[in-house]
Amino acid sequence: MSTHHIQLTINGQTREADVPARLLLVHLIRDNFDLTGTHIGCDTTSCGACTVLLNGKPVKSCTVLAVQADGGEVLTVEGLEQGGQLHPVQEGFTAKHGLQCGFCTPGMMMTAVALLRENPDPTEDEIRWGISGNLCRCTGYMNIVKAIQYAAEKMKTREPQPA
């Protein structure tokens, strides 16, 4: 089994690690870097709890090898807050009660951040389609949609976020 020295940027910080080829990105994030905001839900590419942004795109980190992130840029939920200020998506989830048990929330928010970057003014249908790869087993979708709408509104009246 091959081991690989990798270097990546995670939440703006350059990190290095020696990883066996079979290490999954989600385990690198949680176990090597101790960033446990990224959750493992189904572990079978279905639920989206492990969603992180890899080179700007939301992906399910249980289905990416850590070594594939070599040279790349990863953003996790811990990287959303900037200078003590919550990201508008985080604010939205707070203001609109976008979580119940909270397990899907980090992945849901990462997908929402990517969605609003590509489409700053989404319709409700576009939001629902955009988060269709993230499951909320509390079925709290109504408030998740409202939280993302809140964030979209907020981001229109605010400076562009570095995240």
Place this chain on the structure above:
Amino acid sequence: MIPPAFDYAAPTSLPDALALLGQNPEAKILAGGHSLIPAMKFRLATPALLVDINKIDGLAYIREEGGWLKIGALTREADLDQSALVREKYPLLADTARMIADPLVRNLATVGGNLAHADPANDHPATMLAYRAEVTAIGPTGSRVIPIAEFFTGPFTTSLAADEILTEIRLPARKPGDGGCYLKIERKVGDYATAAVAVQINVDNAGVCKSAGIALTNLGLTPIPCAAAEAVLVGHTLNEAAFKAAAQRAAEAAEPTSDYRGDEDYKRALVRTLTVRALRTALERARL
């Protein structure tokens, strides 16, 4: 779940990738990885070496050239879904890309992988059969073109050799009178099809069908081409009666098995209904 141990290499050129495949008969190609990595986590696949082709430039593109729409094998489903060219001129392909897995999976999953994995539940195979597509594979002795009808040889099995890499998929460029549609019934976003039908037709100004491609997803051990259904349409004026006759032939071509998605009769009934609806939409689109 953790995959079994394996070696990993990320060559930056096709010759390097081919050399690695040639030296390692137990190697597998890693493209989007969204079928392979889950299979490895379940220990259904245990390759000794993964040859990651993601660092090879020039394998991801969507362009019209020489009478073909050419798609690089490493093109992500999301890029296909968002391509203005595909949305405007290749509605069957656009419909299909949008129904594959979910938006997150589509950010990494590739068109080439969807075909080369040859899961009878994958969506592109039926679509490419309906389009009469061709794929290009490169091996140690050069490139060859494989008509899609000769590509799928069994469940999870293709005519690709172990030391070949699928590099391009091409389908005939849109002509006037072309129209297509992909319809899929799934239990939820991200599920495999309970039944799905791909349809691509060409009609002349009088409404006579000049060519037809019809194929089915997840209704047998391989994607199923429906030659008898196509024959009902070609040379005839397209109308509801013709659609129903073709749909009946398509349902007869299906080889469904009863499972938790539905029983055989239900799946055949879906094929009948979806084929009629897909043909209606394809005809509307052909007239645009």
